[in-house]
Amino acid sequence: MTVESFQIRVPDEVLDDLKYRLNHVRWPEPLGSTGWEHGTDLSYLQSLVTYWQEQYDWREQEAKLNRFSQFRSNVDGVDVHFIHERGKGPSPMPIILTHGWPDSYLRYQKIIPLLTDPARYGGDPEDAFDVIVPSLPGFGFSSCPDYRGINNSRVSEVWAKLMTEELGYRKFAAAGGDIGSGVTRYLASNHPELLFGIHLTDIGIIKSLMNPNDQAELSEEELHYKRSAQEWISREGGYMTLQSTKPQTLAYGLSDSPVGLAGWIIEKFHAWSDCKGDLRNSFSEDELLTNIMIYWVTNTFGSTAHIYYENTHSLPPLGRIEVPTGIAILPADVLTPPKVWAMRNLNITRWTSLPRGGHFTAMEEPELMAEDIRAFYRPFRTRMEKE
Incomplete structure (x- = not known):
């Protein structure tokens, strides 16, 4: 196993093909002024595609990355792409x-320097970190030679x-959100001896609270979560x-149409962020399009979607986590976990409610997220020096 330097170099023919496709979009018939109610807003997506065609510069973004x-x-057979910035x-x-x-x-590029x-x-x-940000297997510039079995536990x-083994750290910190939260929790469960602690921004959908037969045993907070989760799943x-x-x-259509891919991804950024109905409040067009481009130029939508299949069909159960855990709660995030459940199933040592932010807080509010991570890990630094 060898660590090799990596630079992004997207072939010109990939960009030429993208340009052709953007210039030959077949738009659906408008449904009237429904906004985002029925999915990605047509007028917003058309304006974003116009920006993509006329102003967005991948080569400029590539150079920044x-x-x-x-x-x-x-x-383990996966060519893992990662950033490694020394503190x-x-x-x-x-x-x-x-x-x-x-x-x-x-997601994390803004907080790396912080x-x-x-x-x-x-x-x-004294709060400095060596920061490692990998691309999940099958995402972006990480390979996924065989989708089967690539679930949160395997990634951990x-x-x-x-x-x-590759970077030589005896013990380290870990943080994540969304799928990254699941990977981080499995890392804590499978290898607690390697971790100082874990920092999370969510706990995903808590399936153990969704059993219709356990209602009498749940606290009021857990019952509220259960009702909210059922409503969210049916709606979103x-x-x-x-x-x-x-x-x-799904992969056939979204691997063939950049606008289809953008529509699928953008709707989630709108629904899950603290943008208050206007994506421009939280993200620039360049940010949104560069994230979409990572999917497009690597043709990885299919492999990224497949981790959902594996997490549903092959993920082992997860027990109580004893590794010290910090959780940052965001006001506009999806399905805030009930604190009583979190305290029972994780070793919570810090629970913070941030004043702003949604599901993509490291992109939306990088200063708030970086400070919460620094504050959570500060008590562990004395222990790190001893070890």
């Missing part, structure tokens, strides 16, 4: 940050080997049902 120290390493402080703590869907490793060089942003150099094993969970059952069917 290549400023990060990027690498690839084959771990600037007396004793940086290593931390691995895991993204989810429909984002990418770009964590590696806190003094530059008015913080304490790949991450453990990446951090210890169609994507999850499809990706968990027939991801390949």
Whole structure:
């Protein structure tokens, strides 16, 4: 296993093909002024595609991404792409940050400098981290040679080997959201000896609370969560049902149409962020399109959707997590977990309600997220020096 430097170099023919497809879109008939009620708003998507055609510059964004120290390493048959930025402080703590869907490793690009060089942003150099941000297997520039068995637990094993065998860290921190939350929790369950603690922004859908026969045993907070989760799944969970059952069917259309891909992804950024109905309140067009481009230029929508299938069909059960856990609760996130359940199933040592942010908080409110991560891990730094 060898760690090799990596730079993004998308072939010109891929960009030429994209340009052709964007210039030959067949738009659906408008349904009237429904806004986002029936899915991605037509007028917004048309304006975004116009920007994509006329102003967006992939080569400029590619150059910005290549400023990060990027690498690839084959771990358990997966060519893992990752950023590895060294911290600037007396004793940086290593931390691995895991993204989810429909984002990418770009979720964390804004907080990397805040964590590696806190003094530059008015913080304490004692809080510095070595930051590792991998692309999940089958996402972006990480390979996925065989989809079967690539679930959150399997990814956690790949991450453990990446951090210890490839990068040489004896112990490290871990954080994540969405799929990244699941991977981080399995990492804590499977390898607690490797971790100082874990930091999460969500706990996903808590399936154990969805059993219709257990209602009498649930607290009022858990009952509220159960009702909210059932309502959310019926209103918003169609994507999850499809990706968990027939991801390949969906992949044909979204691997062929960049506008179809954009419509599928953009709707989630609108629904799950703290944008208050206007995506421009939380993200620039360049941010949104660069995330979409990561999916498009690598042709990885199919493999990214397939992790939902594997998490539904092959994921082992997860017991109580004893590793110290910090949770940041975001006001506009999807399905805030009931604290009573979290305290019972994880070793919660920090529970923070942030004033702003949604599902993509590292992109939306990077300063708030970076500070919460720094604060959570501060007590563990003395322990790190002893170990």
